[in-house]
Amino acid sequence: MLGTGVGIAVVVATFAFVLPRIADYRDVWGVVRTLSWTDVAVLAGATGLNLITFAPPWMAALPGLRFRQAFVVTQASTASTYVAPGGPAVGMALSFAMLRAWGFATSAVGLAVALTGVWNQLAMLAFPTIALGLLAFTGDSHAALDTIAAIGLATFLLVVASFAAGLSTAALARRVGDLAARIASWGRRLIRRRPVSWDGEAFVRFRHRTNRILARRWHVLTLATLAGQLTVFLVLLASLRAVDVSADDVSAVEAFAAWTLARLLGSIPITPGGLGVVELGLTTALVGFGGDQVEVVAAVLLYRAATIVPTLLIGLVAGITWRRYRPDDPPTAPAAGS
Numbered sequence: 001m002l003g004t005g006v007g008i009a010v011v012v013a014t015f016a017f018v019l020p021r022i023a024d025y026r027d028v029w030g031v032v033r034t035l036s037w038t039d040v041a042v043l044a045g046a047t048g049l050n051l052i053t054f055a056p057p058w059m060a061a062l063p064g065l066r067f068r069q070a071f072v073v074t075q076a077s078t079a080s081t082y083v084a085p086g087g088p089a090v091g092m093a094l095s096f097a098m099l100r101a102w103g104f105a106t107s108a109v110g111l112a113v114a115l116t117g118v119w120n121q122l123a124m125l126a127f128p129t130i131a132l133g134l135l136a137f138t139g140d141s142h143a144a145l146d147t148i149a150a151i152g153l154a155t156f157l158l159v160v161a162s163f164a165a166g167l168s169t170a171a172l173a174r175r176v177g178d179l180a181a182r183i184a185s186w187g188r189r190l191i192r193r194r195p196v197s198w199d200g201e202a203f204v205r206f207r208h209r210t211n212r213i214l215a216r217r218w219h220v221l222t223l224a225t226l227a228g229q230l231t232v233f234l235v236l237l238a239s240l241r242a243v244d245v246s247a248d249d250v251s252a253v254e255a256f257a258a259w260t261l262a263r264l265l266g267s268i269p270i271t272p273g274g275l276g277v278v279e280l281g282l283t284t285a286l287v288g289f290g291g292d293q294v295e296v297v298a299a300v301l302l303y304r305a306a307t308i309v310p311t312l313l314i315g316l317v318a319g320i321t322w323r324r325y326r327p328d329d330p331p332t333a334p335a336a337g338s
Contacts, residue, residue, distance in 0.1 A: 006270065007270055007271040007272065007275075010270055010271050010276045010277065011271055011275050011276040013276070014276035014277075014279055014280050015276065015279075018280060019279065019280070019283065019297060022283060022287070022293050022297055023293045023294040023296075023297040023298075024294075027294045028294055028297050028298045028301065031243050031244075031294055031295055031298040032243070032298050032301075032302065034243075035242055035243070039241075039242035040242075042238050042241075042242065043235070043238045043239060043242055043302065043306060045238075046231070046234045046235045046237075046238040046306075047235055047306045047307070047310060049231050049234065050228075050231040050232055050234065050235055050307065051071075051075075051310060051311070051314070052071075053224070053227045053228040053231045054070075054071060054074035054075065054078065054228060055067050055070035055071040055074055056070070056220075056224035056227065056228070057116050057119065057120075057221060057224040057225045057228055058070040058073060058074060058095075058112060058116055059224070060217050060220040060221040060224050061111070061112040061115040061116050061213065061217070061221055062099070062104065062108060062109065062111075062112035063108075063213075064104070064327070065099075065104070065112075065327075066327065068325055069102065069325050069326075069327060071318075072098075072318040072321075072322050072325050073095050073098050073099060073318075073322075074095075075311055075314045075315040075318045076094060076098065076315045076318040076319045076322055077090075077091035077092070077094045077095040077098070077315075078091055078311050078315060079311050079312050079314070079315020079316060079318075079319065080094050080315070080319075081272060081273050082272050082273035082275070082308055082311070082312055083272055083312075084272055088117065088120075088267075088269075089269075092113050092117055095109075095113055096109055096110065096113050098322055099112070101323070101326075102325075102326045102327055103326065103327070107205070107206075107209060108209075110206075111206065111209050111210060111213065114206075114210075115210070115213065115214075115221060116221075116225075118159070118163060119221055119222065119225040120225060120228075120229070121159065121267075122156060122159060122160065123225050123226060123229045124152075124229070124260075124263055124264060124267060125152045125153075125155050125156040125159065125264070126152070126153075126156050127152075127229070127256075127259075127260040127263070127264075128152040128153075128257075128260040128261060128264060129152055129153045129156070130260075131253070131256050131257035131260045131261075132257070134253045134256065134257070135253060135254070135257055138251070138253050152264060166203070166207065167207050167210055167211055167214075170204045170207060170208075173200070173203040173204050173206070173207040174200035174201065174203060174204050175200060176200070176203055177198075177199060177200030177201070177202055177203025177204065178199055178200035180203070181195075181196050181198060181199045181200065181202075184196045232259075232263075232307060233255075233256060233259050235303055235306050235307055236255060236259050236282075236299070236303045237252060237255055239299040239300070239302040239303040239306065240255055240286075240291075240296075240299045240303075242299070242302065243295045243298045243299045243302065244295060245286075245291050245292065245295045245296060245299055249289075249290050249291050249292065249295075250286055250289050250290060250291045250296075251289075254286075254289040254290075255286065255289075257285070257289075258282055258285035258286045258289060259282065261281060261282075261285050262274075262277075262278045262281040262282035262285065263278070265277050265278065265281040266278035266281070273308060278304065279300055279301070279304060282300050282303075283296055283297055283300050286299070286300070
């Protein structure tokens with residue numbers, strides 16, 4: 001209840017008080033009304049391309065998953081993150097439940113959820129550092145991005161090192177698993193639940209399956225994840241250019257830097273889908289780079305509408321009809337030693 005109250009307060013403060021002080025909504029609407037059919041078509045094309053790229057990472061992480069099923073899962077799960085507090089964890093849980101109900105093996109689904117989640121987080125953490133390097137190359141700078149990029153790089157290296165260490169040896173995976181089981185059992189005892197039934201051997205089996213998948217598909221998963229992330233940025237760039245924020249005002253590199261900053265801030269589960277947080281962070285960064293206030297607010301609202309509304313509508317339909325897309329013969333997970 002406290003988290004919901006804070007989230008509502010952030011959303012109300014952003015859209016009712018902060019953004020109107022940056023640009024009057026009547027002026028913003030006046031800019032939006034000037035969009036040509038060409039601008040609308042380009043923005044719609046970028047949005048459609050972004051929607052299509054939701055599915056491939058899951059297809060790479062879960063052998064046997066077809067595009068249609070992956071599209072339904074990703075749209076429904078992503079839509080849930082926009083309406084429920086908890087951030088990506090909500091979408092991951094819904095993805096797991098849908099795929100299990102379709103008959104995919106628990107171990108295979110758990111691995112796919114973990115891999116897609118880790119790869120998305122790694123991309124999000126790495127992008128600010130890349131943006132900082134691009135800004136330095138072009139002679140620009142941004143104080144907030146410097147700090148965010150440093151934090152993101154440190155976290156990225158920590159996650160990569162931890163993930164690689166956990167996959168390196170079975171003995172280490174077993175020790176980490178035993179420790180995790182003890183911590184989880186301790187937490188469950190606090191809420192009067194039974195200890196967990198798994199131990200370090202579950203981590204050993206997870207390590208084996210992960211290494212087997214990554215040995216064959218790491219490059220496909222990486223490229224698919226990058227495509228899915230960067231097409232979101234493409235929607236932002238199309239929104240900026242549609243409302244006449246030119247490259248002289250905000251270059252593509254500056255827009256990318258602002259986008260990476262807002263994405264990282266929006267990943268903090270304060271509001272569903274980062275609503276309010278992303279808009280405020282993105283607007284502040286783009287105006288700081290030299291964008292006109294009214295045009296920037298118009299572009300940010302267009303961008304958020306294009307990346308949220310279609311997924312909400314498609315996700316709602318997918319959430320109602322998802323059972324009819326069950327694969328005819330979902331594959332089962334191979335034995336741990338195969």
